[in-house]
Amino acid sequence: MFAYTVRRVLATIPVMAIVALFVFSLLYLAPGDPAAVIAGDQATPQDVERIRASLGLDRPYLVRFGEWAFRIIQGDLGVSIFTNLPVTTMIAQRIEPTLSLMVITLCLAVCIAIPMGVIAAWKQGTIIDRAVMGFAVLGFSVPVFVVGYVLAYVFALELDWLPVQGYTPFARGFWPWLENLILPAIALGGVYIALIARITRATMLEVLQQDYIRTARAKGVGQKGVLFLHALKNAAVPIVTVIGIGIALLIGGAVVTESVFAIPGLGRLTVDAILRRDYPVIQGVVLLFSFVYVLVNLVIDLAYTLFDPRIRY
Amino acid sequence: MASSTILPTEANVAVAVPMPDILPPVKQRRGFFGFLRRNPTITIGASLVLLMVAIALFAPFLFTRDPTALAPALRTREPSAQFWFGSDMLGRDVYSRVLYGTRVSLTVGFSVAICASLIGLTIGLISGFIRAADAVIMRIMDGMMSIPSILLAIALMALTRGSVGNVILAITIADFPRVARLVRGVVLSLREQPYVDAAVAAGTRTPVIILRHILPNTLAPLTVQATYICASAMIAEAILSFIGAGTPPIIPSWGNIMAEGRALWQVKPYIVFFPAIFLSITVLAVNLLGDGLRDALDPRMAKRV
Amino acid sequence: MPEPLLVVENLQTHFRTPDGVNRAVDGISFHVDAGETIAVVGESGCGKSVTAMSMLRLIPEPPGKIAGSIRFQGRDLLTMTDREMRAIRGNDISMIFQEPMTSLNPVLNVGRQIGETLRLHQGLSARDAEAKAVEMLTLVGIPAPGRRVREYPHQLSGGMRQRVMIAIALACNPKLLIADEPTTALDVTIQAQILDLMRDLKHRVGAAIVLITHDLGVVAEVAERVIVMYAGKKVEEAPVGQLFRNPRHPYTQGLLGSVPKLGSSLTGTETRLAEIPGLVPSLKSKIPGCVFASRCTYATDLCRKVAPALEEKAPHHVAACHYAIREAVAA
Numbered sequence: 009m010f011a012y013t014v015r016r017v018l019a020t021i022p023v024m025a026i027v028a029l030f031v032f033s034l035l036y037l038a039p040g041d042p043a044a045v046i047a048g049d050q051a052t053p054q055d056v057e058r059i060r061a062s063l064g065l066d067r068p069y070l071v072r073f074g075e076w077a078f079r080i081i082q083g084d085l086g087v088s089i090f091t092n093l094p095v096t097t098m099i100a101q102r103i104e105p106t107l108s109l110m111v112i113t114l115c116l117a118v119c120i121a122i123p124m125g126v127i128a129a130w131k132q133g134t135i136i137d138r139a140v141m142g143f144a145v146l147g148f149s150v151p152v153f154v155v156g157y158v159l160a161y162v163f164a165l166e167l168d169w170l171p172v173q174g175y176t177p178f179a180r181g182f183w184p185w186l187e188n189l190i191l192p193a194i195a196l197g198g199v200y201i202a203l204i205a206r207i208t209r210a211t212m213l214e215v216l217q218q219d220y221i222r223t224a225r226a227k228g229v230g231q232k233g234v235l236f237l238h239a240l241k242n243a244a245v246p247i248v249t250v251i252g253i254g255i256a257l258l259i260g261g262a263v264v265t266e267s268v269f270a271i272p273g274l275g276r277l278t279v280d281a282i283l284r285r286d287y288p289v290i291q292g293v294v295l296l297f298s299f300v301y302v303l304v305n306l307v308i309d310l311a312y313t314l315f316d317p318r319i320r321y
Numbered sequence: 322m323a324s325s326t327i328l329p330t331e332a333n334v335a336v337a338v339p340m341p342d343i344l345p346p347v348k349q350r351r352g353f354f355g356f357l358r359r360n361p362t363i364t365i366g367a368s369l370v371l372l373m374v375a376i377a378l379f380a381p382f383l384f385t386r387d388p389t390a391l392a393p394a395l396r397t398r399e400p401s402a403q404f405w406f407g408s409d410m411l412g413r414d415v416y417s418r419v420l421y422g423t424r425v426s427l428t429v430g431f432s433v434a435i436c437a438s439l440i441g442l443t444i445g446l447i448s449g450f451i452r453a454a455d456a457v458i459m460r461i462m463d464g465m466m467s468i469p470s471i472l473l474a475i476a477l478m479a480l481t482r483g484s485v486g487n488v489i490l491a492i493t494i495a496d497f498p499r500v501a502r503l504v505r506g507v508v509l510s511l512r513e514q515p516y517v518d519a520a521v522a523a524g525t526r527t528p529v530i531i532l533r534h535i536l537p538n539t540l541a542p543l544t545v546q547a548t549y550i551c552a553s554a555m556i557a558e559a560i561l562s563f564i565g566a567g568t569p570p571i572i573p574s575w576g577n578i579m580a581e582g583r584a585l586w587q588v589k590p591y592i593v594f595f596p597a598i599f600l601s602i603t604v605l606a607v608n609l610l611g612d613g614l615r616d617a618l619d620p621r622m623a624k625r626v
Numbered sequence: 627m628p629e630p631l632l633v634v635e636n637l638q639t640h641f642r643t644p645d646g647v648n649r650a651v652d653g654i655s656f657h658v659d660a661g662e663t664i665a666v667v668g669e670s671g672c673g674k675s676v677t678a679m680s681m682l683r684l685i686p687e688p689p690g691k692i693a694g695s696i697r698f699q700g701r702d703l704l705t706m707t708d709r710e711m712r713a714i715r716g717n718d719i720s721m722i723f724q725e726p727m728t729s730l731n732p733v734l735n736v737g738r739q740i741g742e743t744l745r746l747h748q749g750l751s752a753r754d755a756e757a758k759a760v761e762m763l764t765l766v767g768i769p770a771p772g773r774r775v776r777e778y779p780h781q782l783s784g785g786m787r788q789r790v791m792i793a794i795a796l797a798c799n800p801k802l803l804i805a806d807e808p809t810t811a812l813d814v815t816i817q818a819q820i821l822d823l824m825r826d827l828k829h830r831v832g833a834a835i836v837l838i839t840h841d842l843g844v845v846a847e848v849a850e851r852v853i854v855m856y857a858g859k860k861v862e863e864a865p866v867g868q869l870f871r872n873p874r875h876p877y878t879q880g881l882l883g884s885v886p887k888l889g890s891s892l893t894g895t896e897t898r899l900a901e902i903p904g905l906v907p908s909l910k911s912k913i914p915g916c917v918f919a920s921r922c923t924y925a926t927d928l929c930r931k932v933a934p935a936l937e938e939k940a941p942h943h944v945a946a947c948h949y950a951i952r953e954a955v956a957a
Contacts, residue, residue, distance in 0.1 A: 026464025034476050042480040133688070145612065149605035151556045153563055153579065154597040161590055172587070219728040225684055226723075227716035227743045227794065231708075241733045260471030264560050267583075278472075282479050282566045294476050298468045316733055317778040329928060329948045335935035337946065340653040343693040344640045347647055359644075 013310055020306050027298045028080060031291055032073050035063060046089070046285040062089065063287065085292035090284045095292035098277060105175045106273035108185065109265065110258050113193040117200040118251065124201070125208025125247075126235055129216060140205060147202025152261045156195035156268035163191060173270035188271075196265045199257050207250040211243040218242070244315035252308040259297045360617055366609030373603050377423040385417035388573045399591070406595040409581055418573040419595050425574035426555045426603060429489055433554035434547040436493040441500020442543060446531060448501065449508025459505070462498040470495035474557055478566040488567050492557045496550050503546055507539045541618040548611030552604045559600055575600045629700055630657040631834055632681075632802060636694040639673070639680045643689070646910035650676040652858040653694070658802065663828065663835040665849035665866070667842065667881065671906050673858040674838045675724075678806045681836070682721055683711055698802070717747040720795040724807035726787035730779035736763070736790050737775035743797045762793040766823060785816035792823060799831050806838040821848060842881065846870060854878045857917040858909055860936065864943040874945035877902070877918045916947070924949055 035042050043060040044051070051059075064072040079086070085095035128140035164172040170191055176184040215221065216239055224238045266275030274293055281289035312319045357364040391411050400407040406415035448458040465473070470492075477491035511517055517534050525533075561567030562576025563583075570577055575596035582592030639651040651673040658664055666674045679685050680692050683703060696703040698719065703711065715721075720743075723729040731739060740762050741755030750758060756775060763771035766789040779787055788808065795803055805824065809817040825848060828835055837849060845852055845866065852869045854862040854877065862875040873879045880902040904921035907913060916934050919925040928948055936946045 022460060023463050023467055026461055027467050030461075030464055030468065031476065034480060045480055045482055145605065145608050149552065149608050150601045151559055151597075151604070153560070154601055157586060157590070157593055157597065161586075165587060219723060219725055220731040222679075222684060223721075223723060223729045223791070223794075224731065224742075225715070226682055226721040228712045228714070228746050229716075229742065230712055238731055238734070242731070256469040259469040260560075263471065263475070264563065267564060278475065279564045282475060282564060285479060287479060290476050290479050294468060294472045297472055301469060302467045317735075318732055318780050331928060331932055334928070334932060334948045335937050337933040337935040338653075339933070340636070340638060340649075341693075342640075342647070343638055343691050344642055344647045347642060347645070 016306065016310060020302055023302055024299060025077075027302065028077060028295065029073065031295050031298070032076055033069075034291075035065065035287070036069060042287070046287055048285060059089065080295070085295065086288040088281075088286050088289050090281075090286040090289075095289050098289060099274065099292060099296060102272060102274050102277045104177060104273075105271045106262055106266070106275060108178065109189055109192055109196065109262060109271065109273065110255075112186070112189050113197045113200065113258060114251075114255075116193050117197040117204060120197075121201040121204035122208050122240075122247065125205040126212055126240060128205065128209040129212030130231070130235055132213060137209075140209065144202040144206045147198040147205075150198065151264075152195055152198065153264050153268050155198050156192065156265055159191045159195055160269065175269075175271045175273070188269075192265045192269045192271060195268070196258060196261045199261060200254050203254045203257065204247065204251060208243065208247050211246045212239055215239045215242045241315065245312055245319075248308055248311065248315065252305045255301055255304055259301065360613050362609045363613030363617060366606050366611075366613055369602065369606030370610055373423055373427060373606065376420055377427050380417075380420045380424065385420050386414055388413065388417040388421040389571065399589075407589070407591045409578070409592050410585060415578065415592055415595055418578050419575070419599055421573045422575040422578060422596060423599065423603070425485060425568055425572060426558060426600065428485065429492070429558040430551040430555040430603075430607065432489045433492045433496060434551035436489065437497040437500050437550050437554075438543055438547045440493065441497040441502075442504050442539065444497070444501040445504025445539075446508060446535070448505045449512070449535075450527060450531070455505075458501070462501050465495075465498045466502070468495075470553075471557060471560060474561060475564070475566055478561055483567060483569040485568055485572065488558055488561060491561075492554045495557070496554065500543070500546055500550070503542060504539050507542060508535055511535055511538055545611055545615045545618060548607055548614060552607040552611065555600065555604050555607070629697070631660045631662075631699065632658040632836075633697040634677075634681070634694070635697075637677065637680060637696060638693040639676050639685055639690060640693075641690045643910070649858050649909045649912075651680060652909075654855070654858075654860050655694075656853055656860065656863065658834050658836055660801065661828075661832055661834050662851065663837060663849050664851045664853060665837045665839060665845040666853045666855060667839060667845055668855035669840060669881075669906060672855045673909075674840075674855050675806050677855070678721070678804050678836065678838045681804060682715055682719060684721075713747070716743045716795075716800075717798045718800055719802045719804065720798070720800040722788070722791050722795050722803065722805040722808045725811050726784050726791055727811065729791055730787055732779055735776055735778050736782070740775075740790065740794050740797055743794055747798050758797070759793070762797050763790070765796075765827070766790070766793045768793075784812055785819065788812060788816075788820055789823065792820070792827065796827055796831055796833070800833050802836065803828070803833045804836045804838070807840070808837070809844060810839070810841065817844075824848070854881070857907055857913070859917055859946070861918065861947070862943075862945040863936075864940075864945075868940070868943055872940075872943075874939045874943065874950040875918075875947050876922045876924055876949075878945075918947075 041056075043056050043063060043065055046063075047056045047059050060066050064076070076086075083096060085099070087094055088098060091098065124140050124143075128137045131137050160172055163169050171188050175188050178185045212235075216234075220242075221234060221238055224234050229238065262273065263275035263278050265271070266273045267279055270276075274297075278290060278293050280286075281293070391413060406419060409415055409418070444458060444462075448455045448462075468476075473495040474488075474491040477494060478487065481487045481491075511534065514534075517530065520530050520534060558567055558574065559576035559579070562574050563580045565580060567576055568574040570581075578596040579593050582589065582596075586593045634657065635655045637651055637654045638649070641648040641650055654673075654677055656664070666677060668674050676685070681696055681703070683692065685692055692704060694704070698714065703714065706714075730736075737756045737759040740759035741750070741752065744750045744755045744758050745752070760771045760775050763774055768774050768786055768789055774782070774786075779790070782790065791808075803824075808824065809820050812820060821844065824835070827833075835848075837844070839845060849866050852864060852866050853860055854869075854875065856877050862869070862873065862878045864874075869878065870882065873882055902921055903923075907917065907920055913919075913933075915928075915930040915932055916922070916925070919929040922929065926949075932948070934946045934948045936944045937950075939945050939950050
């Protein structure tokens with residue numbers, strides 16, 4: 009087990025290296041002259057040259073990547089073109105709201121989606137199943153900002169139950185913090201819930217066909233025992249895998265959700281950086297999110313043994 | 322057998338009591354309309370998609386006016402007989418803009434679906450057939466898939482000038498690794514099939530095997546995947562435009578209309594509302610079509626229902 | 627005479643499928659006395675497994691539907707509530723399945739799976755249940771039961787897993803054990819061991835057994851009475867010796883003819899292994915006459931037109947064939 013963990017951790021290093029290489033190479037892959045694009049339409053040729061030099065576009069690709077990668081390993085993500093602050097500092101200032109939003113969304117989604125999927129599989133073909141599946145298709149189809157605006161309009165503007173926008177740091181109390189995150193979490197969670205509910209239903213349907221489920225019923229195990237002990241434990245690996253993969257959706261959705269609800273997190277930082285063409289910041293955020301994503305999936309991979317004794321390393 | 326003295330006839334044999342039916346007979350539906358009845362999701366999804374295509378094609382004839390015509394005197398009018406969906410902060414007709422916006426969304430959705438499928442198919446086939454290339458290609462695909470696709474598209478768009486072509490390119494780059502992975506999976510599982518082994522053993526050349534055995538089998542999952550990519554590409558376009566990294570503001574796209582309505586959404590929600598409805602319905606239609614196709618094309622899934 | 631342990635009357639199990647109603651079991655009647663072993667034989671797809679599953683109401687409804695009556699100790703299982711039914715499953719009636727490899731839950735350890743039955747039906751604590759599970763493992767002849775009880779199914783061989791299944795089935799001393807092809811998936815040597823074990827435990831526990839199988843060798847070895855099924859119907863029933871000596875239904879004759887006789891090549895009486903031509907008819911369309919007529923070499927227009935009733939052709943020996951010899955007439 010220990011040897012496997014080490015091997016598995018080591019195996020993520022090439023993936024991360026490729027991510028880094030790819031994010032770095034975007035500058036060279038992009039059609040047109042990125043320096044000119046970043047400098048903007050009113051820029052003088054001197055401005056363009058300055059940006060070209062600061063991005064290192066005037067030097068050989070590999071040399072530049074080497075230097076860049078070396079700095080990344082030391083935790084240096086470069087300096088913002090716009091604010092001249094280190095990118096790591098800017099990220100550190102913005103990470104709390106994003107992390108809060110994602111953790112709440114994750115908990116909310118898992119708590120709602122798994123029972124939904126289990127019940128849909130149990131009641132396959134009935135109205136309940138159709139309702140869950142219908143909800144899932146809607147969750148996939150209605151973009152996060154649409155859900156966000158509708159929720160904010162109904163629950164904040166019309167009913168005045170929750171604040172419309174903004175963020176209160178956790179340090180100022182649990183409830184003020186949570187209050188601001190409820191609507192964004194529901195909006196952001198829609199796609200994620202749909203995804204998890206669907207995979208739960210599909211896996212449960214598959215598992216419920218298995219011979220050991222028939223054995224459990226033949227022993228006199230009740231419906232709840234069959235579903236939540238015998239079936240769900242067997243369905244856990246695919247479900248957990250999708251929860252991990254789906255975090256990509258959360259990350260993408262957070263950028264938009266933060267714009268809709270005016271949450272000063274990494275998503276806002278990204279959007280602002282785009283408007284200012286502040287490429288080092290965009291690069292830093294993309295890199296950070298990708299590394300987090302790879303790490304989360306690594307942890308999930310290692311956690312498989314908890315669910316299935318057949319998986320031994 | 323018949324050695325008994327009396328020959329059995331209808332008159333003297335014991336007749337079994339016929340068993341009653343305990344389930345009502347199953348209605349069989351055949352033909353084109355039968356197919357539509359059996360697959361309501363395909364029917365609903367396809368008709369909505371066709372409706373949207375019709376709206377996109379015939380936008381100029383559907384009582385629209387120039388979607389970019391400014392009328393500062395008629396700013397932010399509520400929906401009325403003059404402005405069916407109201408007017409935006411520059412006095413442009415939201416109805417016309419939303420209808421023309423269909424063109425952008427569908428163009429992006431369909432183009433990305435086709436481009437990502439073709440690139441993904443090619444790379445997947447290469448990876449599935451050439452062992453030496455497989456490891457390298459798949460590591461690169463893994464790396465690309467480790468970057469959340471919207472972020473990748475955002476990063477790409479930040480480096481280029483906004484244009485519909487660049488939006489399509491950015492979303493395609495973010496999406497094709499998924500197709501490549503799917504195709505590779507299908508190819509690898511097909512290669513294990515006895516009939517493919519037999520073809521290889523019989524000396525059939527690789528291109529022929531690909532054409533005859535592999536491609537036809539990848540078509541079904543590829544089609545389903547393409548519909549999902551089409552749906553997510555339309556959402557991605559809207560997101561990119563919404564945060565200002567997509568279609569240039571001059572072109573009326575749903576994301577742009579919403580981005581422009583954003584500042585006013587608390588007082589004039591309809592500017593955001595109408596494009597949102599259209600976007601949701603279109604994406605829903607494509608997703609329904611995809612689900613329906615998956616159920617109809619994948620017999621293993623279909624058996625469950 | 628007291629009522630038998632189990633009385634099945636006009637059992638029908640149908641399934642809704644996209645291309646018609648599948649009449650998997652269509653009007654089966656039989657009984658099982660306490661402590662008796664009966665065998666249900668037939669080709670795959672004849673409805674014997676569905677009959678077994680129906681007896682414990684393990685058929686999902688929908689798409690399935692069960693009709694008729696199944697009286698166990700005088701109470702009709704088909705009219706019971708789910709809760710009452712659950713109290714019977716695994717307790718009064720238990721079941722062993724064909725595939726030991728897949729019939730055990732892969733993510734729960736063996737002790738837990740045996741103990742679950744005891745906890746459900748006898749209210750044992752987790753610790754007592756595990757102790758009893760060790761006892762059961764000893765009983766079914768698994769070495770080192772104290773260690774095995776903590777192991778997972780993938781750590782056991784096929785034969786051991788089937789022993790575990792038997793341990794689960796017998797944990798609560800059931801009155802009826804339904805065994806659906808319990809030895810089919812096992813090696814021949816293991817098959818014999820499992821059969822011996824079942825026979826041994828049957829005497830100890832005193833359970834009646836309904837053995838579902840297509841293996842006539844197994845039938846001859848353990849059953850007292852045999853029911854032959856074809857296309858969802860019972861076509862013949864007789865005490866085991868009589869059935870083997872004097873099969874009345876052409877289908878049974880065909881089945882017996884397709885068993886190679888051991889040593890027949892040595893004694894010079896080697897005959898070609900007889901086979902029954904054709905395939906089992908589709909159960910989705912109603913068959914007007916005898917269900918076996920399409921494959922029967924003796925079939926006449928009468929057979930194709932009129933379905934034969936089950937008739938007592940000899941004492942305790944019934945068959946559904948117009949042309950089967952009736953003892954009273956022939957003798």
